[in-house]
Amino acid sequence: MENKIITSEYIESQITQIRQQVGDKGVLLGLSGGVDSSVCAALIEKAVPGQLHCIFVDHGFMRLNEGDEIEAIFSQKNLNFVRVNAEERFLARLKGVSDPETKRKIIGEEFVRVFEEESAKLGDIEFLAQGTIFPDVAESGSDGHKKVKSHHNVALPDDIKFTGLVEPLRPLYKEDVRAVGRELGLPEILVARQPFPGPGIAVRVLGELTREKCDLLRLADAIVREEIDKMPDDVRPSQYFAILPGIMSVGVRDNARSYENLIAVRAVITRDFVTGQYARLSHEVLEVIAARITREVPGVNRVVYDITDKPPGTVEWE
Ligand code: XMP
Secondary structure (H helix, E strand, O other): OOOOOOHHHHHHHHHHHHHHHHOOOEEEEEOOOOHHHHHHHHHHHHHOOOOEEEEEEEOOOOOOOHHHHHHHHHOOOOOEEEEEEOHHHHHHHHOOOOOHHHHHHHHHHHHHHHHHHHHHHHOOEEEEEOOOOHHHHHHEOOOOOOEOOOOOOOOOOOOOOOOEEEOOOOOOOHHHHHHHHHHOOOOHHHHOOOOOOOOHHHHOEOOOOOHHHHHHHHHHHHHHHHHHHOOOOOOOOOEEEEEEOOOEEEEEEOOEEEEEEEEEEEEEEOOOOOOEEEOOOOHHHHHHHHHHHHHHOOOEEEEEEOOOOEOOOOOOOO
């Protein structure tokens, strides 16, 4: 897909629009460290320097060590950055909940509540910014599109207490967002990062969430990413991760019967994340991933590979 936008013109037009919308008021952004929110932060900071406050809500569903990495990167930048460790609060609200849409809605609502509480601490912040991009809008059923699933950054509760919403990336596809990020001078480590859903691994640990399940998934996921990261740039899939479906199966370890977890591996190739193909990973790569996961992650005795395209599958399993 060719970039439909002229990046520099898009940036200029958004800067003008943000200045008009926001005036001299404060803007609060939930910064996840992903491409969308990072580019959103850079754009708003450029438009209204000093007025942007970034809050990183660590909901406990980040990848292995990711929370600390994000904090390290953004606390060095010229932004007002706060990290909120809210893992216990999210897990408490999600206790006993296994329905995927209910999980997404609870996480989305809790995010906004945390923003509100943090913004209250920061004083008079009138605007909420979000790195919503076009596929989020299309798949959440907004703007006349048919609903597929609720992306947490679109499903805002009705009683949200901000004057306005700043969403400078709303018409863009992922590649356009990356182009805007590069033009704004963001480092490649942020701009080229694979996408990560707002609800994090909460939509990859299927069913009810516990910290133990999340920890197990994080270890397996780190191995999947480490191995696929070794592939050359031009053949590496667009997005790749592990899933914990919550299935136990019988296996054999050290000549004894085992009854342990199954890990699924997902890797997709896509330009726009609206459609995509499963990645034809080599058996060599898959074998290393399976061998490492079953050897290095306690409680896992089986690994499967998801060979479903989108459609009919989605990238995420929930
Ligand atoms: P699906 O699963 O809908 O995913 O095929 C398409 C792309 O969107 C990401 N994704 C999300 N991103 N908030 C986000 O910001 C969300 O709630 C969310 N859910 C899915 C997904 O990882 C993939 O890149």
